Amino acid sequence: MAYFLQQLVNGIALGSIYGLIAIGYTMVYGIIGMINFAHGDIFMVGAFIALIAFLLIMSLGLTLVPLALVLVLIVAMLLTAMWGWTVERIAYRPLRESFRLAPLITAIGMSIILQNFIQVAQGARVKPLQPVVTGGYQIFNAGGFAVNLSNIQILIVLTTVVLMGVFSLIITRTALGRAQRACEQDRMMAALSGVNVDRTISLTFVMGAALAAVAGLLYLLYYGVIDFFIGFVAGIKAFTAAVLGGIGSLPGAMLGGLIIGLIETFWSAYFTIEYKDVAAFSMLAVVLIFFPSGLLGRPEVEKV
Amino acid sequence: MNEPVKSLSHRLEAALLDALLAAYVAFALFCLTLGFKTVDSVGGLTLQSRPVLLAAVVGAVFVGRLLLNLFVWQTDRPLTEPFARLFTSEPLSRRDLFVLGAVALLSALASLVSPAARLVAGGVFAFLIVGAIRRAILHFFPNLPYARIFTVGGIAFAVLFPITSYLLEKAFHLGLPVRYLLDLSIVVLTYMMLGSGLNIVVGLAGLLDLGYVAFYAVGAYSFAILAMDFGWSFWMCLPFAGLLAALWGCTVGLPVLRLRGDYLAIVTLAFAEIVRIVLLNWTNVTNGPNGISGIPKPTFFGLPFGASGETFSAFFGLRYDPLHAIIFLYYVIFLLVIITNLVTLRLRRLPIGRAWEAMREDEIACRSLGINTTITKLTAFATGAMFGGFAGAFFATRQGFISPESFTFMESATILAIVVLGGLGSQLGVALAAIVMIGGFEALRHTQGLKVIFGPDFDPALYRMLLFGIAMVVIMVWRPRGIISSRTPSIVLERQRGSPRFLAKERRA
Numbered sequence: 001m002a003y004f005l006q007q008l009v010n011g012i013a014l015g016s017i018y019g020l021i022a023i024g025y026t027m028v029y030g031i032i033g034m035i036n037f038a039h040g041d042i043f044m045v046g047a048f049i050a051l052i053a054f055l056l057i058m059s060l061g062l063t064l065v066p067l068a069l070v071l072v073l074i075v076a077m078l079l080t081a082m083w084g085w086t087v088e089r090i091a092y093r094p095l096r097e098s099f100r101l102a103p104l105i106t107a108i109g110m111s112i113i114l115q116n117f118i119q120v121a122q123g124a125r126v127k128p129l130q131p132v133v134t135g136g137y138q139i140f141n142a143g144g145f146a147v148n149l150s151n152i153q154i155l156i157v158l159t160t161v162v163l164m165g166v167f168s169l170i171i172t173r174t175a176l177g178r179a180q181r182a183c184e185q186d187r188m189m190a191a192l193s194g195v196n197v198d199r200t201i202s203l204t205f206v207m208g209a210a211l212a213a214v215a216g217l218l219y220l221l222y223y224g225v226i227d228f229f230i231g232f233v234a235g236i237k238a239f240t241a242a243v244l245g246g247i248g249s250l251p252g253a254m255l256g257g258l259i260i261g262l263i264e265t266f267w268s269a270y271f272t273i274e275y276k277d278v279a280a281f282s283m284l285a286v287v288l289i290f291f292p293s294g295l296l297g298r299p300e301v302e303k304v
Numbered sequence: 305m306n307e308p309v310k311s312l313s314h315r316l317e318a319a320l321l322d323a324l325l326a327a328y329v330a331f332a333l334f335c336l337t338l339g340f341k342t343v344d345s346v347g348g349l350t351l352q353s354r355p356v357l358l359a360a361v362v363g364a365v366f367v368g369r370l371l372l373n374l375f376v377w378q379t380d381r382p383l384t385e386p387f388a389r390l391f392t393s394e395p396l397s398r399r400d401l402f403v404l405g406a407v408a409l410l411s412a413l414a415s416l417v418s419p420a421a422r423l424v425a426g427g428v429f430a431f432l433i434v435g436a437i438r439r440a441i442l443h444f445f446p447n448l449p450y451a452r453i454f455t456v457g458g459i460a461f462a463v464l465f466p467i468t469s470y471l472l473e474k475a476f477h478l479g480l481p482v483r484y485l486l487d488l489s490i491v492v493l494t495y496m497m498l499g500s501g502l503n504i505v506v507g508l509a510g511l512l513d514l515g516y517v518a519f520y521a522v523g524a525y526s527f528a529i530l531a532m533d534f535g536w537s538f539w540m541c542l543p544f545a546g547l548l549a550a551l552w553g554c555t556v557g558l559p560v561l562r563l564r565g566d567y568l569a570i571v572t573l574a575f576a577e578i579v580r581i582v583l584l585n586w587t588n589v590t591n592g593p594n595g596i597s598g599i600p601k602p603t604f605f606g607l608p609f610g611a612s613g614e615t616f617s618a619f620f621g622l623r624y625d626p627l628h629a630i631i632f633l634y635y636v637i638f639l640l641v642i643i644t645n646l647v648t649l650r651l652r653r654l655p656i657g658r659a660w661e662a663m664r665e666d667e668i669a670c671r672s673l674g675i676n677t678t679i680t681k682l683t684a685f686a687t688g689a690m691f692g693g694f695a696g697a698f699f700a701t702r703q704g705f706i707s708p709e710s711f712t713f714m715e716s717a718t719i720l721a722i723v724v725l726g727g728l729g730s731q732l733g734v735a736l737a738a739i740v741m742i743g744g745f746e747a748l749r750h751t752q753g754l755k756v757i758f759g760p761d762f763d764p765a766l767y768r769m770l771l772f773g774i775a776m777v778v779i780m781v782w783r784p785r786g787i788i789s790s791r792t793p794s795i796v797l798e799r800q801r802g803s804p805r806f807l808a809k810e811r812r813a
Contacts, residue, residue, distance in 0.1 A: 035566045045337065052336040055351045075336075082332045094781045102780050104512050104569055105724055109776030112717050116770035121338050130348050232713060236574050243567075274585040281574035288567055289559040 002142040007269045008262070013153040013222065015261020016160035020215035021238035022245070022253035023167065024084075024208030030184045030248035031204050032096070037107035038087055040235015041114035042209050046080035047216030047226045048118055051127060053079075054220075065132060069217075076217050077210040083114075084209025085202055093198065111231075118228040126227040133221055156218045163214060164254055167207065171250060180204060184248070233277060237264070240284040246297020255295060319373035327366035334361055390435035393442055408432055455732060462638055465489070466631045486630045488746055490702060493637040494695055496738040499722040500644045500731065501691030506720070507729035508648075508657065509684035510664030511561075512569040515576025516719050518556070519549040519689040521583060521711035523696025528596045528706055529589065538602035538701050542694060549693025550686040552579075557685040561678050576716060583708040595707025599700050604632055637698055644691050645731050651687070660684050661729075714769055721772040727785050741772070 021043050028036045053075040057068045091106040136150030171177035179200045182190035191197045219234070220226055241260040245252025260280055267279040287294065339358040340351045375383040386400035396404075411425035466486055473480045498520060505513045523545040530541045560571045583590045590596065601609060607616040609629035616632075617624040651657040659680045663670045671677050700706050722741055726733030748764040 035570060037570075049336050051349075052340050052342065052351065055342065055349060056336070056340065059351060079332055079336060082329065086329060086333060091777050091781070095784075098780075098784055100565060101506070101510060101512055101728070102784050104566060105720075106777045106780045108514065108717065108720065109724075109773045109780065112714075112721075112769055112773030113777065116767075116773060118337065120766060120770060122342055125344065127342050127349060233577070236570065236577070239570055240574075272585075275581065278578050278581050281578050284574050285559055285571060288563060288571065292563055292567075 002140060002145040002147050003269070005140060005147045006145075007265050009147065009149055009153060011262035011265035012258060013156045013261070014265055015241075015258035016156050017215050017218050017222070017257075018234070018238045018241045018260050019254040019257025020160055020163065020211050020218070021234060022241040022257045023164075023250060024212050025239050025242040026245070026247055026249060026253040027180075027204050027208050029242070031180060031201055032092070034092070034103050035107065035239065036087075036092075036205075036208070037104070037235070038091075038110035038114060039208065039212060040231035040233075040238065041111045042080060042084055042087065042231070043212040043216050043219075043234055043238075044226070044228065044231030045083050045114055045118060045216075046076055046209070046213030047220045047230065048122060048127075048228075049079050049213065050076040050217035050220050051129060051226060054129070054132070069132070069221075073214065073217055076213040080213030080216070081206040081210045084205040084212070087114075087209075088202055088205040093201075111235075115228055115231065122228065124228065126225050128225045129220060131224055152221055156222060159214060159218060160254075163211060164250075167211070168250060170207070176200070176203060236284070237277075237280045240280060240287070243284060243292075244287050244294055246294025248298070249294070249296045252294055252296035315374070315378050319370055319378060322373055323366050323370035326369040327362050330362045330365040331358075334358055387431070387435075390432070391438065393439070393446075404432060451732060458735070459642070462489075466634050470627060470631060483627060483630065486627070486634055488743060490630070490634055490637055492738055492742045493634070493641055494699060494702075495719065495722060495742050496735050497637060497641045497644055497695040497698070498692060498719045499726065499734040499738050500641065500648065501688045501695065502719050503688075503723050503726075503729065503731065503734050504648055504651075504660075504691070505684055505688035506723050507727075507734075508652065508664065509660040509681060510565070510728075511681060511684060512565055513572045513685070513688065514569050514713075514716055514720065515556070515572035515574075515579075516688070516692055517711045517713070517716040518572070518576040518579040519553060519692030520696040520699065520715070521576075521579055521708075522549045522552045522689075523693030524700040524706045524711075525583065525590060525596075525696075526693070527697035527700045528599050531600050531701075532596060532598070538600065538697070542697050545697035546690040546693040549696065550690040553686045553689025554682060557682050561681040561685065573713070573716075576711075576713065580708050580711055583711070590708075593707060593709075595705055595709070596700075597705040599704045599706065601629060601704070602633070602636060602701050633702055637702075640694055640698060641735075644694075645735075647687075648731060656680065656683055664729075717769065718772060721776050724776050725779055730785075741775075 021039065024039045024042070025036060028034065028039070050072050053072045054068065057071055062068050062071075087110050091110045092103050095102045095106060133152040133155055134150075136148050136153070138146050139149050140147035171180065179190065179195045180203075182193070182195050183197055183200050187197055190200075216226075219230070237260055238257065241256035242253050243256070244259055245254070245256030260283065263283060264276050264280050268276045271279075335358065338361060339355065340353055342349045343352050381399075383403065386396070386403040389396060389400055390404065407428060411421070411428045414421040415425035466489075469480055469482050469485065472478060473482045498516065501519075502513060502516045505511050505516070526548040527538070527541045527545045530536045530544060531538070536544075556572060556575045557568075560568050584593055586592070603609075604616050607614065607619050609616050609626075609632065611624045615624070616622075616628060622628070652661070659670070659675050660683075662673075663675065663677055663680055667677055670680075699710070703710075718741075722737045723734055725741065726735070726737030745764065745768055
């Protein structure tokens with residue numbers, strides 16, 4: 001029981017990170033109907049920016065960790081959002097009226113570019129960071145097995161909940177959110193009623209990338225080690241989460257993220273840790289076969 | 305970008321503003337990722353600042369954008385026009401000739417000054433010469449079937465190349481690196497085979513398969529296991545390797561082929577990763593990360609290649625030479641490439657091939673005409689997978705050693721880049737792209753000019769995938785049909801309402 005609870009805690013923390021990345025996939029899919037394959041790598045770039053920003057701030061003499069983390073968060077969100085914007089501007093916008101396969105191929109190209117850019121610029125070795133957020137609480141003790149809730153896990157879940165709240169408000173209450181929903185339904189009609197479609201799509205990428213940067217920072221703090229390849233596996237898993245929750249649905253992405261995080265954690269805890277990625281990836285196939293519209297999504301109708 | 309041309313000061317101002325904005329974006333992108341390098345040291349990671357590199361990159365973006373704005377984008381007579389026109393059959397104006405001449409002269413002068421510029425000048429001259437030759441040939445013989453001449457010439461060269469270079473070397477001892485050239489050609493041909501196989505899936509059927517390397521891996525491992533554990537020969541295993549890969553293709557494809565193309569892409573990616581993880585962990589069959597070694601080489605009608613015993617050289621009364629085995633391997637993969645392309649060529653004429661191409665253009669129209677798109681996709685997927693399996697078996701027998709390391713996503717990405725660059729659906733294009741991208745990179749490694757520019761430790765191999773990625777994006781944005789975009793459509797209307805190139809273009813948004 002205690003073991004189960006501990007895994008539950010771990011799974012929720014991991015799932016929150018996947019959920020944050022999944023939101024980027026789901027928003028972009030909702031608005032332009034394409035999978036942004038480079039999103040996983042935007043997350044990776046975000047993690048690297050956070051790492052470098054953190055080291056830079058530390059070396060400048062700021063030792064107050066909470067303030068440093070807030071600064072890092074802001075810097076990472078801003079700079080990663082710039083990457084998201086640039087990727088859209090270079091690789092997707094010119095192809096908006098092109099054939100179906102074209103933006104998918106540029107997305108793969110962008111993913112390769114980002115991975116290899118970081119590999120060339122920062123080296124291929126893994127980058128370790130000593131634990132920044134330490135400590136925690138023991139919430140339960142059964143027969144010598146303590147269930148721990150660490151501060152970093154609390155931080156992850158709190159940040160995710162707050163960001164989810166903020167972004168839900170943006171989508172439902174602001175003019176930008178209204179424009180996004182309008183573009184989702186009918187881009188042509190939205191443009192005719194005065195919505196700046198290009199700008200709205202750009203801002204969607206910016207928002208997705210900013211959330212990916214947060215996920216990158218949390219991942220860095222949680223695992224304490226990153227490399228240029230983390231975006232690949234995390235990207236597929238977050239995408240699985242988005243599909244599982246129903247692609248295009250914001251709460252669905254979060255729910256899917258949590259489920260994928262839990263599946264992965266429990267699989268590693270009770271079966272084999274080597275095959276944890278296989279479990280998450282197989283989930284993708286299972287979901288697509290049995291309920292392709294996901295838990296909270298609407299079935300897709302292709303119009304001619 | 306298509307604003308009316310304004311006065312010079314206006315243009316200059318707009319260009320400067322735009323370039324400044326671009327430089328600002330570049331600075332935001334690179335200030336942390338490129339401006340600092342994380343270095344391992346005793347007390348954990350430390351940062352090393354690289355202001356010069358950062359300034360150079362941002363400066364290059366500024367200057368490049370400014371020049372593009374001034375001379376290409378915001379003018380009605382772009383400076384790139386003469387270069388583009390060189391590769392058409394339109395007559396060159398006096399201004400075109402002047403621009404081309406000036407560029408040639410400038411690069412010649414620059415190459416006198418610095419050895420680094422020689423590299424650029426070489427590229428410029430190659431471009432100009434190729435353009436001039438192309439124009440001359442088209443001028444004198446406008447109606448020859450060039451694609452066919454090129455194909456036949458290429459095949460003839462490929463057939464003769466190993467034998468002639470081997471005999472020349474044996475007869476005259478010219479010091480040709482025959483062994484190296486043959487090994488490189490075998491690698492190029494292997495990628496050509498993989499590209500041709502993937503081309504069926506991506507280029508003809510329009511299904512984006514990001515996990516092609518899985519079929520390559522299935523082929524390689526099924527050959528290795530059949531050969532090692534059952535003692536089968538290469539030629540017995542080859543069909544099985546293809547068959548097993550095709551079977552795996554069906555298994556992967558069946559569940560997702562009903563869905564939209566994007567899903568297929570990511571599922572294939574996930575499945576390829578599953579295959580790699582299973583290969584890595586299923587130790588008692590695949591030997592895990594240590595891989596399988598000692599895989600037997602193919603035999604020449606039962607005659608092995610070796611120094612002693614009943615071998616190829618003994619049978620034909622030749623003196624033993626390790627090059628014989630390599631030349632034989634070359635012809636094996638060459639044959640496989642030819643078979644793949646001949647089969648593709650024939651399939652394109654069959655109803656199934658027509659259905660593939662129709663499906664690529666418009667799936668809904670296809671379905672409404674009574675084509676079973678699931679079966680059609682599955683056949684394309686399985687056919688592509690089968691050729692991937694053949695290539696895998698060949699890879700295993702040539703290397704003699706395989707491990708999951710060889711079947712990563714980067715391999716899939718390389719193969720996809722070859723197909724995209726060659727032009728989706730163009731067989732000749734894929735062949736050329738394999739030569740340029742695999743062989744060209746090998747050539748870059750031996751180029752001295754690069755070392756002069758970037759320092760003696762410069763290794764282009766590090767930048768290979770980065771350049772492949774950039775090439776994929778640039779090609780898709782600039783020429784979505786690949787470098788060789790004059791792909792002949794399989795069916796053309798009798799009375800053409802547009803040029804064939806127009807018909808070949810996809811109109812779907």
